[in-house]
Structures are given as C-alpha cells and as structure tokens.
Amino acid sequence: MPRKKTVTLHTISERLGLSAHTVSKALRGLPGMSEETRKIVLDTARKLGYITKQQQISLAVDRIPVFHTKPFRFVFIQDSDSPMMITQQLRNGIRERMEDFGHLLETLTFSGTAIKELSAFAWAEKHGLFYADGIFLPPGLPFAFEQQLLELRLPKMMVNFPPPDAKVDSVIWDVTSAIYQSVHYYYSMGHRNIMYIGNIDQQRGFKQRWNAFNEAMQEHGLKPDPDMHMNHYVGSKEEWMRIFADKLATYKPTGFMCGLIGNLSLVFKVCGQLGKKIPDDYSLIALETIKKEIITDLSRPVLPVKETSERAVDRMLWRIGNPSVPYEHIRIQGEFHKGKTVRFI
Structure with missing residues (x-):
C-alpha cells in the first residue's frame, strides 16, 4: 500500500467548498459556524487522514508510528x-x-x-x-x-x-460512570425503587455494571432487596419472563436499569402482556449501544x-x-x- 498523499487544509476546503479559514476554525474548535458545518469538516478531515500540527507533535512525542512505506x-x-x-x-x-x-x-x-x-x-x-x-x-x-x-x-x-x-x-x-449517571438521573426524577436487569455472570464488564449500580444506589441511601433484580442466568426466555413478571408484582419497581440491551425485547413483551406501558407505568434506562434505538428517544448513557x-x-x-x-x-x-x-x- 503506497503512502497516502499529503492532505492539507486546502484539500479539505476544496472538497467541501469552504474557505481554508473556516476549515481551520472548525478543526481548532473555534466559534463562528454551525455545529453541522463543524461536524462535516471534522468527518471529512478524518476520512482523508488529515493530521493537525498539534497531532503530529503529540504523535512524535509519544513515538507513535503513523505512515510507513510498508503498512502494519x-x-x-x-x-x-x-x-x-x-x-x-x-x-x-x-x-x-x-x-x-x-x-x-x-x-x-x-x-x-x-x-x-x-x-x-x-x-x-x-x-x-x-x-x-x-x-x-x-x-x-x-x-x-x-x-x-x-x-x-x-x-x-x-x-x-x-x-x-x-x-x-x-x-x-467507562460503564461505571454510565451507570452512575443513570442512577443519579433516576434519583433526580424521584425514583427510589429501581430494578437492575442484566446477567452479570457472562463478562467482566457486566459485573462492573452491577457493582457500579449498587455503589450508586448506596450513595443515595438506597438499599433494595437483592432478590428484586434480574441479574443472573435464567434457562429459557419463557422462564425469564415468568420470573420477571412475578418480581414486578412482588417488588413493584418504578423503573428499570437495563444493563444489557439484549433484554429489552423481553422487558417490552412482559409489559405488554401485563397491559403496562413505558414510561407511563415503568420508567426505563438502558445502555444502548446500537444506532437504531429499540424505543423512540430512549433515556440512556451514550457509550x-x-x-x-x-x-x-x-x-x-x-x-x-x-x-x-x-x-x-x-x-x-x-x-x-x-x-x-x-x-x-
């Protein structure tokens, strides 16, 4: 693979039909343009492989190899x-x-x-x-x-x-800060009885989410019953839905903290069977990580x-x-x- 041709401010400005001055301001984060224009400039610069002088200096200081005649x-x-x-x-x-x-x-x-x-x-x-x-x-x-x-x-x-x-x-x-943000927002909206949903046994990051949830709840003086949550493996979808419905009736949570996006479809299915709606009956925050949201304007920490x-x-x-x-x-x-x-x- 040959080395990329040198990309300059003028390359970007010609590509977008903007002045080099406007492109420079966008790349340096200076005011004087719409956020839409700034985003277009930044996206174009990234796609063309443009590197600012500040980035070049930083890469050199860190001894980061960038372009080579032979690619890595x-x-x-x-x-x-x-x-x-x-x-x-x-x-x-x-x-x-x-x-x-x-x-x-x-x-x-x-x-x-x-x-x-x-x-x-x-x-x-x-x-x-x-x-x-x-x-x-x-x-x-x-x-x-x-x-x-x-x-x-x-x-x-x-x-x-x-x-x-x-x-x-x-x-x-940082899933710890994501969960903290979620619990703090729930608390600011008056919620005290929040159910955590998500198997914590599959990955290290899943367990960190659960630990962060407990720590954030404790910071607000909240200590829900450990048996309230849906945080361990359940054999089948039918069994999961049955247990979930039973816990809703027993613990009466006002909101769900969904740590795994894969559980959302089951949550909505059970709520539908019970004649319940989100957010009218249950509030919902989920760690959404896909571009197409499962529900319109989902409340979520952005990963x-x-x-x-x-x-x-x-x-x-x-x-x-x-x-x-x-x-x-x-x-x-x-x-x-x-x-x-x-x-x-």
Whole structure:
C-alpha cells in the first residue's frame, strides 16, 4: 500500500467548498459556524487522514508510528458464536482508524469447536497470527481462550475490561460512570425503587455494571432487596419472563436499569402482556449501544464506541513505539441522554 498523499487544509476546503479559514476554525474548535458545518469538516478531515500540527507533535512525542512505506498488519479476533452488535461496531471503527493511518486490519474468526480442538498457540500458528504486528481482543471471547491469547508474544490491545493481573493495554468505555449517571438521573426524577436487569455472570464488564449500580444506589441511601433484580442466568426466555413478571408484582419497581440491551425485547413483551406501558407505568434506562434505538428517544448513557475504537488504535501504535513502558488502562467517558423514557414521580 503506497503512502497516502499529503492532505492539507486546502484539500479539505476544496472538497467541501469552504474557505481554508473556516476549515481551520472548525478543526481548532473555534466559534463562528454551525455545529453541522463543524461536524462535516471534522468527518471529512478524518476520512482523508488529515493530521493537525498539534497531532503530529503529540504523535512524535509519544513515538507513535503513523505512515510507513510498508503498512502494519493487525488482526481483530472475534467469536463467530457471539451475537454482540458492539463487536461489529468496534471492528469497523478500528478498521477505519487504521486506514486513516495507512495500516491494515484483518478479521480472524474462530468457532467454539476450533478452540476446543486446538490450543490458542496452535490456533494462532495455524492462521499465521504470529506474522501480525498486533492483535485486538474485543468483548465476548471465552475466558479460557482469551487467557491463552493474552499469553502470546504479540502486541495486544484489549477493547474490553482486562483481567486484574493481565499484562496488556486496554481501552474501553467507562460503564461505571454510565451507570452512575443513570442512577443519579433516576434519583433526580424521584425514583427510589429501581430494578437492575442484566446477567452479570457472562463478562467482566457486566459485573462492573452491577457493582457500579449498587455503589450508586448506596450513595443515595438506597438499599433494595437483592432478590428484586434480574441479574443472573435464567434457562429459557419463557422462564425469564415468568420470573420477571412475578418480581414486578412482588417488588413493584418504578423503573428499570437495563444493563444489557439484549433484554429489552423481553422487558417490552412482559409489559405488554401485563397491559403496562413505558414510561407511563415503568420508567426505563438502558445502555444502548446500537444506532437504531429499540424505543423512540430512549433515556440512556451514550457509550462512546467510536471514540473507544479510535483510542484503541492510537494506543496500539503507541505500544509498538514504546514496548517497554508500563501497561495502561484507559476508560472513555460518554454523556447522558435524558430522552423520554423516564417519568417524574
């Protein structure tokens, strides 16, 4: 892949039909234009691979390699059995950022059967993983297989919450602040009896959401019955719905904190069967991570998936340029969108 041609302010201004002065103001965050124009300029600059002088200086200070006559080749590893939409968003975001820098990202998919028959080392060797310049490990990987991948002698970046003792860099959105934002908003709207929904046993990040929920509730002096919540695995959808309906009748929550987006369809189905509506009867906040909302104007903490992807690429390149420095764990904080699914009581 040839090195990208130099992109200047004039390149962007000609592409958009704007003055170079306007483009410069947009990139520096200065006032004097609409947010729509600013967004168009920033998106175009990113797509063209434009790097400001400040970014060039920062990259040089951190010894981050950007463009090379020979591009780096990275691999994104994903589980073919994982239905997580967030994995696709992360992969696409990382690929776009790598292309901005002139590097390559390939996807390597495994199945549960393959990893049972081979060790991670043998699997990596079979698929030429050791010829890659680095690997990205997203959420949803089986714990045992993930642990073996972490032991491979390759630059690694977890786009997930790392194990406590893992020797690896990580970048992930800050679910702790997301849950705190949600509970604080519920409290400001008069809610005191909030039910948490989401299996906490599947991923480390899911357990962090539950811990953050308890800590945020306690900060407001709220201690709901531990049996009230839908936070553990239930065998079938029918059984889950039956237990959920029983708990609604027993504990009478005023709102739901849905930590996993996959539970929303079941929540709405049970509410429909009971003749209940959101937000008239139950308020709802969910960690929405897909572009198409399941409900119009959902109240939610906005998880910065795109920003996480971009930061993960930057830190991977930084790691290559700084192989001996201590590992870093970065949390990206998003905003809270109030939406229309929380009713004041």
